[in-house]
Amino acid sequence: MADTKMHVLVCGGTGCLSSNSSDIVDNLIAEIKAAGMEDEVKVLKTGCFGFCEKGPIVKILPDNTFYTQVKPEDAKEIVAEHIVKGRKVERLLYMDPEKEQHISDAKHMDFYKKQMRVALRNCGFIDPDNIEEYIGRDGYQALAKCLTEFTPEQVIEEVKKSGLRGRGGAGFPTGLKWQLARANDADQKYVVCNADEGDPGAFMDRSILEGDPHSIVEAMAICGYAIGASQGRVYIRAEYPLAIKRLENAISSAREYGLLGDNILGSDFSFDIEITFGAGAFVCGEETALLRSMEGNRGEPTTKPPFPAEHGYWNKPTNVNNVETFANVPVIFLKGADWFNKIGTEKSKGTKVFALAGKINNVGLIEVPMGTTLREVIYDIGGGIKNGKKFKAVQTGGPSGGCLTEKDLDTPIDFDNLVARGSMMGSGGMIVMDEDDCMPSVARFYLEFTEEESCGKCTPCRIGTKRLSELLKDITQGKGTEEHVKELKRISQVIKDTALCGLGQTAPNPVLSTLAAFEDEYMAHVKEGRCPAGKCTALLKFFIEADKCKGCTLCARNCPVGAISGEVRKPHAIDQEKCIKCGACMDRCKFGAIVKH
Amino acid sequence: MACNCCNGEDKEKYAELEAFIESLPTTKGELIRVLHRAQGIFGYLPREVQVYVAKKLNIPVSKVYGVVSFYSYFTMKPKGKYDISVCMGTACYVRGAERVLEALTKKLGIGTGETTMDGKFSLRSLRCVGACGLAPVVMIGDKVYGRVTPESIDDILNECE
Amino acid sequence: MAKIKSLEELKKLREQAQNNVSLRVKGDNIEKMIQIRVAMATCGIAAGAREVMTEFIEEMDRQNIENAVVTQTGCMGYCYAEPTVEITIPGQEPVVYGNVDMDKVHEIIEKTIKNGELVDGIIPVTHKTIEE
Numbered sequence: 001m002a003d004t005k006m007h008v009l010v011c012g013g014t015g016c017l018s019s020n021s022s023d024i025v026d027n028l029i030a031e032i033k034a035a036g037m038e039d040e041v042k043v044l045k046t047g048c049f050g051f052c053e054k055g056p057i058v059k060i061l062p063d064n065t066f067y068t069q070v071k072p073e074d075a076k077e078i079v080a081e082h083i084v085k086g087r088k089v090e091r092l093l094y095m096d097p098e099k100e101q102h103i104s105d106a107k108h109m110d111f112y113k114k115q116m117r118v119a120l121r122n123c124g125f126i127d128p129d130n131i132e133e134y135i136g137r138d139g140y141q142a143l144a145k146c147l148t149e150f151t152p153e154q155v156i157e158e159v160k161k162s163g164l165r166g167r168g169g170a171g172f173p174t175g176l177k178w179q180l181a182r183a184n185d186a187d188q189k190y191v192v193c194n195a196d197e198g199d200p201g202a203f204m205d206r207s208i209l210e211g212d213p214h215s216i217v218e219a220m221a222i223c224g225y226a227i228g229a230s231q232g233r234v235y236i237r238a239e240y241p242l243a244i245k246r247l248e249n250a251i252s253s254a255r256e257y258g259l260l261g262d263n264i265l266g267s268d269f270s271f272d273i274e275i276t277f278g279a280g281a282f283v284c285g286e287e288t289a290l291l292r293s294m295e296g297n298r299g300e301p302t303t304k305p306p307f308p309a310e311h312g313y314w315n316k317p318t319n320v321n322n323v324e325t326f327a328n329v330p331v332i333f334l335k336g337a338d339w340f341n342k343i344g345t346e347k348s349k350g351t352k353v354f355a356l357a358g359k360i361n362n363v364g365l366i367e368v369p370m371g372t373t374l375r376e377v378i379y380d381i382g383g384g385i386k387n388g389k390k391f392k393a394v395q396t397g398g399p400s401g402g403c404l405t406e407k408d409l410d411t412p413i414d415f416d417n418l419v420a421r422g423s424m425m426g427s428g429g430m431i432v433m434d435e436d437d438c439m440p441s442v443a444r445f446y447l448e449f450t451e452e453e454s455c456g457k458c459t460p461c462r463i464g465t466k467r468l469s470e471l472l473k474d475i476t477q478g479k480g481t482e483e484h485v486k487e488l489k490r491i492s493q494v495i496k497d498t499a500l501c502g503l504g505q506t507a508p509n510p511v512l513s514t515l516a517a518f519e520d521e522y523m524a525h526v527k528e529g530r531c532p533a534g535k536c537t538a539l540l541k542f543f544i545e546a547d548k549c550k551g552c553t554l555c556a557r558n559c560p561v562g563a564i565s566g567e568v569r570k571p572h573a574i575d576q577e578k579c580i581k582c583g584a585c586m587d588r589c590k591f592g593a594i595v596k597h
Numbered sequence: 598m599a600c601n602c603c604n605g606e607d608k609e610k611y612a613e614l615e616a617f618i619e620s621l622p623t624t625k626g627e628l629i630r631v632l633h634r635a636q637g638i639f640g641y642l643p644r645e646v647q648v649y650v651a652k653k654l655n656i657p658v659s660k661v662y663g664v665v666s667f668y669s670y671f672t673m674k675p676k677g678k679y680d681i682s683v684c685m686g687t688a689c690y691v692r693g694a695e696r697v698l699e700a701l702t703k704k705l706g707i708g709t710g711e712t713t714m715d716g717k718f719s720l721r722s723l724r725c726v727g728a729c730g731l732a733p734v735v736m737i738g739d740k741v742y743g744r745v746t747p748e749s750i751d752d753i754l755n756e757c758e
Numbered sequence: 759m760a761k762i763k764s765l766e767e768l769k770k771l772r773e774q775a776q777n778n779v780s781l782r783v784k785g786d787n788i789e790k791m792i793q794i795r796v797a798m799a800t801c802g803i804a805a806g807a808r809e810v811m812t813e814f815i816e817e818m819d820r821q822n823i824e825n826a827v828v829t830q831t832g833c834m835g836y837c838y839a840e841p842t843v844e845i846t847i848p849g850q851e852p853v854v855y856g857n858v859d860m861d862k863v864h865e866i867i868e869k870t871i872k873n874g875e876l877v878d879g880i881i882p883v884t885h886k887t888i889e890e
Contacts (some may be wrong), residue, residue, distance in 0.1 A: 003826065004781065005811065005812075005830070006781075006830075007781055007782050007785070009782075013727075013729050014727045014728055014741075015724070015728040015729070015731060016725065017732060017741075018726075018728045018734075018741035018743060019731070019743065045645045052729060052730030053733075054730075055730055061781060061782045061784075061785030061786070061830040062782070062784050062785030062788060062791075062827045062828070062829055063785065063830075064786065064788045065784045074728070084798070085798060085799055085832050086795075086796075086798045086799075086829070086830035086831040086832045087831070087832035090610065100598065105787075105788070105789075107857070111771075111874050125779075125786075126779065127780060132771070132774075132775040132778065133775065133778060133779055135768070135772050135775045136774075136775030136777075136778055136780075137773055137775045137779055137781040138772065139772075140742060140768060141768070141769075143774065146680065147765075150764050167691055197725075199725075200685065200686035200687050200690075200724035201686045201687035201688045201725055202725070202807045203725060203727030203729065205762075206727050207727070237669050238633060239670065245654045256759050256761075257759055257761060257762050258761025258762045258763065259762065261761075264765055265762060265763065265765055265768060266763045266765075272784060276629075276630070277629065277630065277633055278629075278668075278670075279629055279632070279633070279668030279670040279671055280668050280669035280670035280671075280724075281667060281669065281723075282670050293629065294626070295626040296625075296626040296628035296629050296630070296664070297628075297660075297664065298663050298664055298667040299667065299668075314626070349865050355688075355729060357687070357688030357729035357730075357732065358687070358688055358692070359691060360691070363688070363729050363732070364730060365728040395687065398687070427865060429687065431687045431688055433691055437691060442691075445687070445690055446687075449724075455667070487602070576719040582827070592780045
């Protein structure tokens, strides 16, 4: 391959694919061929680069040029200018919003400066469908090392020493979990990878599977060797077709290369992986529910103990870890537990991937060392709040987590700090909200979610989440009283204390954390019939300010229900009885004469 | 044996499902896998299909129904020619997905989980497509539309002709 | 593909495979690399820039030189001296060589890339490129 002078990497993650990155690949290949350079330039479709806000991303190496928001028709210019003539296409380079300068090297962008990519090390760097690319990045060397240099006990010891904790939610120490599964004797044990990413707004597991599926295959094999299992299962959402395809491909090429199957690398160790499809149930992210679902049942959790390490899949000892946890494992063996242990905070080691989204300038998938503060994530990496609005809260941990506010911005992010502040790490969703977001509405959104996703097995969760969601609906529709708020607190506490599984116990978190930080906002709803964020339409009224109204009639013509009347060139008025509060008039008015409060 | 109550086209579908079930080394624990395949073949899981699956796997129909109704991916109603899904993940929600869903409901005259009378459109909400950079997101079939507003849905629906 | 049966076989495959990704690894750390930029505008190509670039890549590949990376650039404005090559050693000012032929390529590799010594044929800098 000595002749290849240039590699063109095109993001093939779901976000960029949605913006036609496949066409970019096709066009680039066609243009390169037309220029007669197909032997010199290689085009690769990679996993997610993370900078989804500016997607689709095209990166050219070795000159390390990072093009953003590329359209399929830009391929021609990229090839003619950059690839043939070596001139960068300025207009496609990232524009630093502060310095107003183009930046061509991703390392100099604020978005990437504070990141540290461990779990995402190969995402956006290799072709995930080519096992040799992974091997070229030291792939399967960690497995080889474990099989040739370590006993299973030593493997577990190494993972324990690294301090790795489960990235799926509560942060249970991974090495300890493996040890428990190893300690139980059985004729068959299982390694399960939980890829049932249920947090609406988190997509790191999917990105890892799409961008670096072999890292999961390798880590599961290492885990199998450590706990004494020869069977692996990946439980993955059926809604992730691309991730499924890449994973299937990875498993079959690993078999072909002898990295899965009997007597791996000439050792006594045999291991193989199968894929099991989930069917869309948030509760299946809970490991006991997941195992029931894998057996073809309703995904209802069971009480622990017994833990899956004793009685798991088909009652056999089973170790369940999530995707991101597994993605860290090969690195621990390549670079050493001590290396890993140096990253992060005292009790949370390594890095964490977050799906940064919401009212933020740089939406994307980021990975930072544990202990990075929320402020660094939101302002330095995320580029601050969209449209210059004011930061209000950040929601972490998905439906089981809570809202953090201004006062928490300088808190170093790790498992324990987030719990201490009423939220949790969860899988790593991080939704930023601004002054226009109404907190009781946000709580209602989450509770509607848990109400719908509650499996129904235990009463506190089944009925409790329904009651909470009803109360929140009343409050956001202006039918709430102070009694409602009291009742919210009481029911939340009961659910927390009595629900069967993690999903139920944490379901009230969005209510409790928003109440703790924004009780005055709840009170404004129930006492004054007012939504301070201006979000709850039932509590809003639209008015025309007579001194600003020019009587242009634009609003009256656009009102879908004919609620606005008035003579031409004279101030108009809104009939509150007829008004449906759609806001169409306010959007149309050129004089800022329409206000809501 | 496929059931004898259905027409020729259905017969083929049942035969395909039967062949799939027969190809499994064991049916133990494979109910969800079978249902995925059945929905792939039939497009949805009507009562008759559920009864058929129960018979083939030798389990009670109640168990099949229990599983079908538990998981949001399984549907007992046929989808429209254009299956519209509005992402209601948190990122899309805070960027206005609720208003988009509302606008679609009004425009199509159907609620979520329903199909228009002419069978052309069905409307669903789903949780996180993972294209949060494009929020709010609407999917029609496999095609993803990003940064959708209540005003832009007309353009999107017009493409479905 | 035959199955990999031992650690040695895996290591061998890794070495082959590394060649495919090394271009990217180098590019990702370009600030630590000696950069060889070949001017590839029309006049440069006409004067043989493409052959020069290929020779750089192939010779360094043959010698397993890991600390340098070859990229291309547009017209540098030294039309009288094509093919031109700009060499940047990390932390130093770039220098441009003109009329680079195959012998010069080898001389640059042997002296400049391997030992950090400058060779004859440097064109005085007349302007700065936009990236500085």
